Amino acid sequence: MHVLVVHNRYASAQPSGENKVVDQEVALLRAAGHRVETFERRSDDIAARSLPGKAAVPLLVPWNPSVRRELAARLRAQRPDVVHVHNVFPLLSPAVLAACADAGVPAVATLHNYTQVCPPGTLQRDGQPCTECVGSSVPLPAVRHGCYRDSRLATVPLAVSLTANRRRWWTGVERFFCISAAQRDVLVRAGMPAERLAVKHNFVPEPDVRRTGPGEHVLYLGRLAETKGLRLLMAAWDEIADGGGAGVPLVIAGTGPLEAEVTAWAVGRDDVRYVGLYGPEECRRAIARAVAVVAPSTWLEAFGLVVVEAMAAGVPAVAAGHGAFTELVEDGVTGLLHRPREAASLASCLRRITDGPERNQEMGRAARLRYERGFSPAVGLERLVEGYRTAIAGRTEILGGNK
Template sequence: MKVLVVHNRYRSEQPSGENNVVDAEVALLAAGGVQVSLFERRSDDIASMSLPQKAFVPLQVPWNRSARAALAARLQVERPDVVHVHNTFPLLSPSVLAACADARVPVVATLHNYGMVCPPGTLYRDGRICTDCVGHTPVPAVKHGCYRSSAVATVPMAANLTLNRSRWHSGVTRFFCISDAQRRLLVDAGMPASRMTVKHNFVTDPGVRRTGAGSHVLFLGRLTEEKGVPLLMAAWERLGGSLGLPLVIAGTGPLSDSVAAWAASRSDVSYVGLQDKASCQALTADAAAVVAPSAWLEAFGLVVVEAMAAGVPTVAPSHGAFTELISDGVTGQLYSPGSAPALADALRDVLADADRNQKMGDAARQRYDEDFTPAVGFRRLVEGYEAAIAAA
C-alpha cells in the first residue's frame, strides 16, 4: 500500500499534539511496511516571507492554487493508493482535495478538532463552550473575533468553512474522528454519518510505569484558560494542602507568568515549565494522579491516554471525549465541568485510598493495552485506508 500524508505543520514555538500524532502515524506506517511519504507545508516558514507574501497568506486560506498544483505534480509521480489529509491551514487549503479528485485518488481525512463547524476549531469563546456556529453560517465567529481575538483574522477561516463545506463532504471518502463524542457532534451538524468512523489516537508505550503510590499530582499541557488552568488553581486553593502531595505543573502558554507567580507563593505547587518528552514521561510515571481540567470540549485527550500507558489514573470533567476515555471510578475520576469544588472533591476521591488508587492505575493500563497501543492504531489506520480504497 502506498500512502501520501498531507499536513500543514503548526508553529514549532508551541507544542502541537497534532504534529506529534502525524509524526507518530507516519513512523508507525513505515515500520509496518506501508510505503508512506509526506506532502507538507510549515507555518514556521511564514516568518521568513516578504511582507507582500505574508499579506497574501490569508487570501489563500480558502483556496491555494500553488498548493493544488504542487500536490497534483506529486500525485502524478508517486501515484499513491490513498491520500491521508490532516491539517490544511493556513498554507495548503482544501484545494488539495481538488488535486486528489483530479487524480482520482481516494482521500482519508483525520478531524483533529471541530474545524468543520467552528472557524478556530475550539467550540470555545469568552470562557465558555460555544456552539453558535454549529450547523450555521459562521457569522458569530467573525462578530466575536474568535480567532486570535480579531474579526479580521477570523474572516479567512470563516470564508474557508463556508466556501469549502460541500467540498469536504463530497471530496473525502472516509473521515477519521478521534472520539465518538466528536463524531456525534459533527454528524448532528450535518456531516455524512456513513463516511465517518472513530479512530482514537494511539500512544507509544513510554517504557516507564508507576511502581509506587506516586509523589505528586500532575498537570501537563498548555497553560491556557480553555485547558482549565484557572479552574485547577481555584480547586487547589480550596484543598489547602490537605492532599499531602504537591501539584506539579508542566507546560507553557499565555498563563505561564501567572502560574509561575502563583506557584512561587505556595509550598505545595511546583511549576517546572516546558519539558522534553522523556521528562514528561518520567513526571507522569511518578504521579499519583494526572489532572486534565479542560474547560472546552476536548476532541480526544492525549494526556489521559499517556497516563493510562503509565498506569496512572486521571481526573477530568465529564464532557467531550473524557467520558469515553475514562471509566468513572474505575480508571479515573470524572467531575462536573466548570466546578472548582467538584474538581477538588474528585482529587480527594482519587487519592483517598492508596489501594483503590493502585487498582485504578492498573485498570487504566489495561484499557491502554486494549485500545490505544501502536498495534491497535496501525490496524485501524490500515482498515480505514482499505475501506476508502474499496469505496473508491
C-alpha cells in the first residue's frame, strides 16, 4: 500500500505524544513493507520567519492556499492509495483536505484530541471540564474566555477554522480514527458522523527493557502543565510525605509551563527528583524501573500514551478515573484509578500501589498481558491497514456511484 502521511510537527522544546505516534506508525508501516512518504510542516520553523511572516501565521490557521497547491500537485504526481492526516495546526490547515479532493485521493484522519468540537482541543477551561462549545456551530464561548493560551486574540483563528471547515472535515474524510471509545462518544454526541468514526487505539512498540523487580520510584513522565495534573500530584505527594512518605521517591521528567514551579517544589527534598526532559531511551529505562507510572490529568485525555508504555514494560499505572483512562486501566487489576481532581484520592492510590510489592507485581503482569492483547505493534498494524482499506473502498464506491 502507498500511504502519504500529513502532519504539522509540534515544537521540539516539549515532549509531544502526537509526534511520537506519527513516527511510530510510519516506522511500523514501512517495516511491514508498505510505501510511506510524509508531507510535513514544523512549528519549530516559525521562529526563523521574518516578523511579517510570523504575523501572518494566524491567517494560515483556517486556510493555507499554498499548502493546497503544493499537496495537490504532489498527490497527482505520486498517486498514493490513501492520505493519512494527523495535526494540521498551525501551518498546514484544513486545506490539505481540499488537496485530497482535488487529486481524488481518499483521506483518513487520526483525531488526537478534541479540536473538532473545541478550539484548543482540551474540553477544559480554568482547570475544570468545559463543554460549552460542544455541539455549537460557532464556538463563541472559547473566544470570549480566551481558551487557547488564555488569549482571545490567539483563540480567534482556531474558532474561525473550526466554524469555516466543519463541513469540509466531516464530509472530506472517509474514516476518522478515534484513539479511544471515550473520545468517540464525545464526538458522536457533538454531531460528528458516527459511521465515519472508528476506534483505533494507539499502539506502543515492544520496549527493549521491562521491569524485572519491584521498582525503585514512582514516575511522572510528560508535559509539565496544569491540565496534566501536576499541581494535583504535588499536593497528593505532600500529603503522603506528611504521613511518613511512600518509601520510594517521585521522579518527574518533562518540560512545560510549570517547570519553574516544579523545580522550586523539588529543591531540598530527598523524596522528589525533577530530572528535566528525558530522551526516548531514558524514558523507556525510567518506566522499566518504576513501581508505578502516575497520570493524574485533570482534562479528559483522549488516550494516555504513557499508561500504555508502562503496560508494555509490565508496570501498573495510577491514573485519573475519567476520559480514556477508564478503558485503558482496569481498576485494581492493571493499575488504580483515582477520583479526578481529588488530591486525597490520588494520595490514597499512590500509597496502595507502593505498599504491597506482591500485589503491585501481579498488577504489572496483568498490565503486560493487556498490552499484548490490545496495544502491540501487530494489533496496531492490523487496525491501521483495516482503516485504510475501508477508506479506499468507500472512495471507490463513491466514484463508482458517480459514473
